[in-house]
Amino acid sequence: MPDRNLQPLLHDLISTVRAPASVLCEPSGQIRAVGVQGMFHADVRVLSRAELLLDGRSVEPVANSPLGPGVTAFVGLARWLGDPGPDPTVRVTRERRLVPTGLDETITVTSTAASVVATELSLALDADLAPISPVKAGRAVDGSGVVRSGLTWSAGAVTVVATAPGAEVDDDGTVRWSLTVAPRTSVTVSWQLRVSDPAALVREPAVAVEWSRPTVTADDRRLSRLAARSLDDLESLRLRLSAGDGDTFLGAGVPWYLTLFGRDSLWAARMLLPLGTDIAEGTLRVLAAHQGTAVDKDTGQAPGKILHELRRADAQAHLPAAYFGSVDSTLLWISLLHDAWRWGMSPAAVESLVPALEAALGWLADYGDADGDGFLEYIDESGRGLANQGWKDSGDSIRFRDGSQATAPIALVEVQGYAYEAALHGAALLDAFGRPGGPRWREYAEQMATRFRDTFWVDGPGGAHPALALDGDKRPVDALTSNIGHLLGTGLLTAKESAQVADLLASSALAGGFGLRTMSTHDAAFSPLSYHCGSVWAHDTAIVVDRLARAGHPAAAATLASGLLAAAESFDYQLPELFGGDDRTELGRPVPYPAACRPQAWAAAAGVTLLHAAVGLRPDVPAGTVALAPLPGAPLGAVTARGLRIGDASIDVVVGADGSATVTGLPDTLKLALPRHH
Known part of the structure; x- marks a missing residue:
């Protein structure tokens, strides 16, 4: 052979x-x-x-x-x-x-x-x-x-x-x-x-680090150590384009992805919002400058679409230098703009990006749903791009429970949640800056929720759950995967549905490893060292921890956070892109995925997200309020974070071992509000 x-x-x-x-x-x-x-x-x-x-x-x-x-x-x-x-x-x-x-x-x-x-x-x-x-x-x-x-x-x-x-x-x-x-x-x-x-194509930034470096103390010292190593790694991944305005963004990861990636750079910036909005602003601006303007099947470009990846022309053999093969980057761009606005990004900076927001919503309206069924789907029309265009973008990642692969066009479950969230976020921004269209997008979200509830839910070994996707024949792809965790906190699910999803995410089939498995052990395609069908991804776990916390499910959040902290300790607090989904009882430490990038932006940002979930600081600067909603019962123990940021203000949060919490440093323009769980 x-x-x-x-x-x-x-x-x-x-x-x-x-x-x-x-x-x-x-x-x-x-x-x-x-x-x-x-x-x-x-x-x-x-x-x-x-x-x-x-x-x-x-x-x-x-x-x-x-x-x-x-x-x-x-x-x-x-x-x-x-x-x-x-x-x-x-x-x-x-x-x-x-x-x-x-x-x-x-x-x-x-x-x-x-x-x-x-x-x-x-x-x-x-x-x-x-x-x-x-x-x-x-x-x-x-x-x-x-x-x-x-x-x-x-x-x-x-x-x-x-x-x-x-x-x-x-x-x-x-x-x-x-x-x-x-x-x-x-x-x-x-x-x-x-x-x-x-x-x-890329250079080192010409300015100082854009975010604060909080002082973190915690009963679980792994949390403070992870935060410190994460911030070192994130600092080392800062980039700017050689051409352009010098806006800073985070390169996706070492060694293969040290350039501008839509999805990765957006998620990492969103996860860093508790430390400031400057890296979010730079990421939004540089991606808006490369927003799609025409339909091009070879590059996957469409008007208003946010790109997937930008490379020098000779860097890779099979993809164009500017490649748009991502079904979710445009939605994530909208939500980052909204969340950065809520965290205190200057109104002038937000308003300067409203035209790009309107173009992104135009893509959602005119190009994201090619067959008009009300769901966003993708298909590689070039024949040389990515077969799968969500975050699980390996060619074999979308599997039915019996292990068979889904065929395109594919409508991913989390993408529908992102679309719902982006519609509401876009509506709020349009209203706030005096632009038309808000009612249209709120109606879109309402209709999406109804369609989703009627179409995506399937029965599985652990009970009903949202399917991973719809395939090209509109059949629910019935595997149980981590993707469903991204729906929490968006408002797409009812309280009862959120509770069912939370229970499944905390079950041994998904949470029995060192974090959240990408696919449950009950599914035929599960393999602990499969890139997207059984491994554990640090960013995926951390995002779902934060969404569980936001949706009011602290026990499930704590279960996943515990696994990820144990993994961090094993990897000397430099979380890799992903690692094996083996059961925690088998070896006592996670098995490395041998080709994982490390450091990687959204894996490093996971340390900040775990800290944020623990302290639960959730501002709405335009509304003049801040909610403080730490994990009830303080399952991660007492945590103090000094030097978080809301707008230009330096904020300290102290969470006691009994779950009590105080916040200091709020400017007079912000008032503490009671937390709201979706």
Whole structure:
């Protein structure tokens, strides 16, 4: 049987990120010419090898640690050097720091030996300047188009230059230092890499971090640790487009998705609203600037539609550079604008985006429902785009209970909830800014609720539940999945229906792993390491936790939050994109999904969402009110968050172990209101 090209595994690699650059390496710090290892900058691998040797030997790795956004340290031992005996006396520390145009690394050799240590330190460097697409596909990259001269590599518009002060440079790109280390001293050398890429689509933001960094204390210390690591990762994922107004957004994830993604960037910004509205405003503006204006089957574009993904032209083989194959990005854009308005985004900034809102609602009215049945569906008409265009966008993700795959066009369950929510959110914004159409969209939402109730509900092993989707023949796709959790808190469900959905989400079939499984264990397609049919996604779990809390189901929310916090602890508080959906009792820790991105924007934002669900701060700045609705009974224990933001105000929330809560810092324009559960 011929070998297949396999996507490189990521789970055991260490990432250092400062967007648009990222480095993936072995736990030792070595960057070897294998798999996805290397440094990527704006979707080009600008360093494919950085292999460190002492006396021609690799040091033995013992530790690595993040030192903040864009900085990682690696510690190894050179046990053949120094004093004899069991205790190592020569250690090597590599501190890798990403900078806006490249990488700086220091290498420190420290000796506690009784006599002088002499050694040769060598570093083999190479750059294949490969686009990210063939690397992701597992195809061989030979670097044949690269021109090298000394420590300079170039191909097309990209040039990479390495420098190594004080080192000798071999013809093959290896640099060497001869070191003499006196007893109980250290010697440090350094090298640098700089990248010139005038064609890069994305750049590092030119402004400071857009959100606050709250001080979090909690009885469950996992929550505060997760929040801290999450905020470091989110800071490292900030991007702006090279062309445009410089608006900041969050790149979706490392290594494959470090660019503008409609759905991912929107969800991440929405999840960060408790820390401020600036990243939401930047995300809304940059996506509005690329909003669809024409019908184009090849790109999936339609007037008013929000794009799915923006890449440099040579970054991927099968999708257009500007690709619109997402059925939900437009709806999520509308709801982010609404929620940012509620959280205190300036009325002038909101009003400037109302024309884009009207265009987005126009897409919902004229293009989202191609067959006129009242539900939003998708189908890839180009033949080379994504077969599935919701957040579960793998080709095999939409399955019936018996495991058979649904055929397009497909109407996803959560998308109908997003449409209902977007219609009401759009109506509120149109009314507030004196634009016509509010009554039309409220009527649309009312009719959607009736249609949905009559069409989507099916019977399952655990009782009635909304189907995953309708297939091309309008048959309910009857698998029980996490998608139904996204309906909670939208208003689409009645209180009784919400309670039934909450019970199912907290059942062992969906919640028996470390968070919320994407598909229940009762379904034939369930597999714990299926990308979308049994795995656990951090963002999916956190969003559903928050929606359960908002809908008044604290026990179910606490069950899922507990699983996700246990997973966070296992992953050193850097939640990956997804992980295995194995039962919590089997191994005691989650099984990594070996190709998961980490860090990833909405996975990192999950830490903020868990914090928000715990404290329950829900403002409506235009109405002049703030609701404080922490999880009843404080199932996550006492939590204090100081430095949350509503508009320009810094807000502190203290939740006691008994569930009591206080808020301080509210401006005079805001009054505390009783919480409302849908």
